Amino acid sequence: MAIRLTRDTSREPALPGLNGPVRVDRRTKDLTKRLRPGDIAVIDHTDIDRVSGEALVDRRPAAVVNAGRSVSGRYPNVGPQILLDAGIPLIDVDDDTLMDRLKDGARASVDGAVLRLASGETVAGQLWDTAMLAETMDEARASLSQQLEAFAANTMAYINEERDLLFDGVGVPEISTNMLDRHVLIVVRGYHYKEDLAALRHYIREYKPVLIGVDGGADALVEAGHRPDIIVGDMDSVSDSVLTMGAEVVVHAYRDGRAPGVARVEALGGTPVVFPAMGTSEDIAMLLADDKGATLIVAVGTHATLVEFLDKGRAGMSSTFLTRLRVGSKLIDAKGVSRLYRTRISSWSLVGLAIVCLLSLFVALWATPTGQATLQLLGARWDDLWALVEGLLT
Structure with missing residues (x-):
């Protein structure tokens, strides 16, 4: 021992x-x-x-x-x-x-x-x-102007390198998940993703969109009580348990074909789809949904402002800017939706409303012979119940 x-x-x-x-x-x-x-x-x-x-x-x-x-x-x-x-x-x-x-x-x-x-x-x-x-x-x-110039230069470089993918969809792989004429919800583990996912639970229940988790965004979906249909990314921050839940896996690869995430997925028994592209994984998730016929793309936790692009710390964030322009007619950014509206109805207001509804029902029943008979029957039942309670107490 x-x-x-x-x-x-x-x-x-x-x-x-x-x-x-x-x-x-x-x-x-x-x-x-x-x-x-x-x-x-x-x-x-x-x-x-x-x-x-x-x-x-x-x-x-x-x-x-x-x-x-x-x-x-x-x-x-x-x-x-x-x-x-x-x-x-x-x-x-x-x-x-x-x-x-x-x-x-x-x-x-x-x-x-x-x-x-x-x-x-x-x-x-x-x-x-x-x-x-x-x-x-x-x-x-005061240094933002310099960063804006660098961002513009990176944007032009991305256009030169990826114009065929960006404008014509050349290089988008075939997948088995059907997105044609469906809504697609893309989740990135970004700003306020937990709150926004909670605010969208009724939308998810009603419209049943295709759920795409971008790397750790797949874990975010599971934590919120959902199962991702597709997982997109380089597979460096998604957990093994989520990778083996049966979702279709699309590995983001470098333009030269290197895809470190493939080995991990295959080691877990999966057969990944490889998507070589510049830019970020959230970009290829949007391009994939757009190319496969999604009618609406709802983004949670993604990047939307210049400071957020710079916050990511990558030159490739310029691709996110262009990708948003590419799918702009379909894209709805759910960032901050949890803070858009909060109910102003107090608990006492709901209690008052319930009392008014009950009084209205009582008046409506008393106005008809059938209603009066029903109320008398309910009154008799109440008397019987009260007599039973008094008997038990004495």
Whole structure:
């Protein structure tokens, strides 16, 4: 019988500051899958975007230590502000070797702008505060014009490379799922996707659209109580359990044919469809729905504004801009639909309405001989029930 020995870390001397195990990963979205409340998150993320900021806040780490620049000044990214608003310390550390030196799970603490390791090593950094962040954001807004020029250049490059796909649908693969003359709902794990999916539950029940999950968006559909019909993406953030639920899988490949996601799908027993294209996975999901005859495309959690395109941190986001122009006549963006309308009817108003309806029914019944007879019969039944209750009590 094998005996497993574990170290009792509870007896180790506590370090000053906020204590916890460090969780290390260069990919923030991979780190958040295993991050636990009280952990110290160590990331390498230049320009923390809104989705990453919200994902980190949901996990409630003790602190976030960033080996990259949380705000580079390219554009006003909102991820750091989300962390500060949640009361989570954010420290930038200018050390290229930090990620390699830290061992996942090792005990550490954050004391001000200093990361202290149980080994005795200390790593000093820059602790962000609200005033510093506001000043940096003002400088970043001044740089938006340069980013707009770069965005326009990327847009022209995408047109030159993908004009046949964008305008004529050349290269769109054949799939087995029927979308002809149907609504299609595309879900990306983006801004407010949970709230918007909840607001669309009646629409999904009534219209039964084809449900497409873009990578982690497939998990979002399952979490909301739905089964995806198609999963589109490079398969780096969708779970194994969702991949094996029977949905048709379309793997987003590079233009040269490389498709790292194919091996994972095949290892799980699936037979994926490969879609080589530039741009993002949400783009090819929209192009696929448009090419296969969808009458309406409803997008949840996708990117719609210039800052959101830049927030994604990819030159390929210009493809999303052009794809939206391509399918614009069919596209409905569900972003913020959960905040569009909230009921103003109070509970007391509903109670009052019910009482008025009952009184109206009573008057209508009393106005006819048949109704009077019915009311008398109900009164007799009530007398019998009341007599029975009195008998039991006495």
